[in-house]
Amino acid sequence: MRVGPAPKPLRMTNPTVGTGPLGGIAIAPGSPGNGDVLAQRQVLVDGEPSSVSIRRLGGGRHVLLEAQVASRVVIEPETRGESGTSIREVLVDGFRFLVETEPERIAALRERATKGRAATAHLGPLQVKAIIPGKVVAISVGIGDTVTAGQQLLVVEAMKMQNELRAPKDGTIERVGVAVGVNIEIGDLLVVIN
Amino acid sequence: MTLEPAPFRRVLVANRGEIAVRIIRACHEMGMEAIAVYSDADAEAAHVRIADRAVRLGPPAPAESYLRIDLVVAAALATGAEAIHPGYGFLAERAAFARAVEDAGVVFVGPTSDAIEAVGDKLNARRLAARVGVPSVPGTLEPAPVDHPDRVGELISTARRIGFPLLVKAAAGGGGRGMRRVVHEEDLAAALVSGSREALSAFGDGSVYLEREILPARHIEVQLLADHHGNVVALGERDCSLQRRHQKLVEEAPAPGLTVEQRRHLHQLAVTMGSAAGLRNAATCEFLHDPAGNFWFLEVNTRLQVEHGVTELVSGVDIVREQFRIASGRALSPEVIDAGNRASRPASHAIEVRLSAEDPARAFAPTPGRVGRWTMPGGPGIRVDTHIEAGDRVPADYDNLIAKLMVHAHDRDSAIDRLRRALDEVEIGGVQTTLPFHRVVATSDAFRDARLSTGWVEEHWDGEAVRAEAVRRALLATGLASLDTGGAPAGPATGAGQVAGGAQQTQGRNGWRISARTHGADRWPS
The missing domain is CATH 3.30.470.20 (ATP-grasp fold, B domain)
Known part of the structure; x- marks a missing residue:
């Protein structure tokens, strides 16, 4: 089994706004909510105007009504994230997401930093970190080995399954941070590829 | 129907999770006491909570707790349990466990150790089926010689006869562990080795065999x-x-x-x-x-x-x-x-x-x-x-x-x-x-x-x-809900279900603040 990167929170810049793209959706200013209807907006979904409303049911439960289609959404109370962001757990269609809302000032800073990183990302060494806790049962590479993207690096056993970790890019193995038999936690450094 | 006496006075349930709870419930319905066993990861787990008594086995790792035959049998003897129900998984299909339970004079709730041995090994079961005329999936009836590189040629000709794609399966297997799907002949050797390795780690037995993949089925x-x-x-x-x-x-x-x-x-x-x-x-x-x-x-x-x-x-x-x-x-x-x-x-x-x-x-x-x-x-x-x-x-x-x-x-x-x-x-x-x-x-x-x-x-x-559709709706819903609760993230934490308050309504010109930029991004996979 191939496992991709661990899910990170969805990120949303301060949503207390009027117009602008929201995950491909434009929200136009509209009438403020009344009663239990929290918000009613005209939105553009794939360029088509549509009416969206959200209604509070209590206990974190909401009904999202979009183009006459209702879906149940649970929005849990927010918790404080790092550097002024707030994080809410949101349950939709059986999925759970962490929606991280960040103030605009921080979003702008982060975007600048990301742009700077993107320019140099293909050059520097890449640290491959554990995304599931488990036990290392096999290591297929050693320091100095040349690897190509998709090549197996090591095998981690978690929840009775063996998960193959593959190289995310071409490069040379600069460091192997674990040994066979070692128990690893999320975030532990496994391999460095340069 | 007449009331029959409980089959046993006290039963040890050698498992955890939902199945341990299910079995303990049956014990209680039948008027039997239920003894739970647990690892340190499960000290406060549901099966421990509902059992009449619970015995600690050891650290979280299954090999040091739920798979310890000696400890489970000792727990049964120490608590005076007359029978052990193994549930599924863990020791349920280990003939050695059933035998140890039998030898300790405790009733094993399941087939005899001999019967488990006879069919628990999938190769044995396939040979038995052949004897009684029950058609089994075409494939081999003996373990593949994984440790004999000199017999690779023989193995490949067998594989050709079965046909690709085929499956490498663990004789002691279950739940797909040790199983590998092989599409190309050249991948067979690697699949046998990795399948055998996984089988050895999961079941303590690295025997693997070949079976035709029947698809669709x-x-x-x-x-x-x-x-x-x-x-x-x-x-x-x-x-x-x-x-x-x-x-x-x-x-x-x-x-x-x-x-x-x-x-x-x-x-x-x-x-x-x-x-x-x-x-x-x-x-x-x-x-x-x-x-x-x-x-x-x-x-x-x-x-x-x-x-x-x-x-x-x-x-x-x-x-x-x-x-x-x-x-x-x-x-x-x-x-x-x-x-x-x-x-x-x-x-x-x-x-x-x-x-x-x-x-x-x-x-x-x-x-x-x-x-x-x-x-x-x-x-x-x-x-x-x-x-x-x-x-x-x-x-x-x-x-x-x-x-x-x-x-x-x-x-x-x-x-x-x-x-x-x-x-x-x-x-x-x-x-x-x-x-x-x-x-x-x-x-x-x-x-x-x-x-x-x-x-x-x-x-x-x-x-x-x-998922992408759910992400879209999650962002839309969160955005909309925040708009009218005035959920300024840097401000005091507001309950997500809060109705728009008067103070926040007046904060912006239209009841919410206007900003030049907003976006939601799904950062997965990054």
């Missing part, structure tokens, strides 16, 4: 009950075709679309295998059903199955209760004989979905963690077997099944309607589960039309697309 299995008086009864069959990585996701009883004659034939094949193997207690005979209508014997499971509940709902038999009765030497109850006679003409339908801590949009990768919000459905025709409540931890050390949701109705269509309704009521926070997948199954035309196959998940489940 349906996975259909027959529930057997057998007593010590020569009665072997098929309670009915289950269709468990919806699988990922050879682990079942959805099971239903009966298997849709079979004729009465097909059912009789299938049940007879299973009874033949059960009788030939000298099985006692509960067992399951698994088959592949190909589009031509053939049933190919796959393996025998000498234990209670995860999905036994759907058969209980349709047959009206409490299988765990019968297991205890059988283990105490009683003959199968008249209800069981009666249910066996009706098994080819089932009168209702049941479906089970496995809610597991895994991300269905990320190749069903495990997602251990702490459960947050936890709401299970109720109402007519619903059964939920679980060990979880809000705030419980799902440890990374064990199987990730957290709940079995079963629905029962007079026919399959009504059962699917009920399943869809029940899934709408489910709310699980804290860990990602297979819930999105099951919601798609319950509304799928292919499932409704009973177009079932072991390749169903690959054909009908596009996890990334389903």
Whole structure:
């Protein structure tokens, strides 16, 4: 089994706004909510105007009504994230997401930093970190080995399954941070590829 | 019906999770005391909470706790348990465990150690099937010589005869562990080595063999009950075709679309295998059903199955209760004989979905963690077997099944309607589960039309697309809800369900602040 990167929170810049793209959706200013209807907006979904409303049911439960289609959404109370962001757990269609809302000032800073990183990302060494806790049962590479993207690096056993970790890019193995038999936690450094 | 005395006074349940809870409940219904065992990861787990007594086994690692035969048997002797129920998984199909229990003078709730040995090894079972004329999936009957590089040529010619793609399977296997699919001849050697390695680590036995991949095929299995008086009864069959990585996701009883004659034939094949193997207690005979209508014997499971509940709902038999009765030497109850006679003409339908801590949009990768919000459905025709409540931890050390949701109705269509309704009521926070997948199954035309196959998940489940739509709605809903609660993230924490307050209404010109930029981004996969 191939496992991709661990899910990170969805990120949303301060949503207390009027117009602008929201995950491909434009929200136009509209009438403020009344009663239990929290918000009613005209939105553009794939360029088509549509009416969206959200209604509070209590206990974190909401009904999202979009183009006459209702879906149940649970929005849990927010918790404080790092550097002024707030994080809410949101349950939709059986999925759970962490929606991280960040103030605009921080979003702008982060975007600048990301742009700077993107320019140099293909050059520097890449640290491959554990995304599931488990036990290392096999290591297929050693320091100095040349690897190509998709090549197996090591095998981690978690929840009775063996998960193959593959190289995310071409490069040379600069460091192997674990040994066979070692128990690893999320975030532990496994391999460095340069 | 007359009240019969409890089969045992005290029973040790050598398992954890939902199945330990299920068995302890049966003990209590039958007037038996239940002793739980636990690892340090489960000191406050549900099965410990509801048992009459609990014995610590050791650290979280299964090899140091739930797999320690000596400790489990010692716990039974120390607490005066007269019988041990192994559940499924862990030691349930280890002949050495059954033998140790027998040797300690305690009753093992399951087949004898000899019978477990005879069919627990899939190669043994395949040879037994050949002897009694039950057709098994074409393949080899002896272990592949993994440690003999000189015999690779012989192996490859055998593989060619079976045909590619084929499966490398663990003789001691179960749940797809040690299994490898091989499409190209040149990949065979590597698959044998890695399959054997996984089998060795999972079962302590690295024997692997080759089997033809039958695809498309349906996975259909027959529930057997057998007593010590020569009665072997098929309670009915289950269709468990919806699988990922050879682990079942959805099971239903009966298997849709079979004729009465097909059912009789299938049940007879299973009874033949059960009788030939000298099985006692509960067992399951698994088959592949190909589009031509053939049933190919796959393996025998000498234990209670995860999905036994759907058969209980349709047959009206409490299988765990019968297991205890059988283990105490009683003959199968008249209800069981009666249910066996009706098994080819089932009168209702049941479906089970496995809610597991895994991300269905990320190749069903495990997602251990702490459960947050936890709401299970109720109402007519619903059964939920679980060990979880809000705030419980799902440890990374064990199987990730957290709940079995079963629905029962007079026919399959009504059962699917009920399943869809029940899934709408489910709310699980804290860990990602297979819930999105099951919601798609319950509304799928292919499932409704009973177009079932072991390749169903690959054909009908596009996890990334389903997730992307959910992401869109999550951002939209959160954005909208925040707008009118004035949920300025840097401000004081506001309950997400708060109605727009007057003060915040006046904050912006139109009741909310205007900003030049906003966006929502799904940072997965980054």
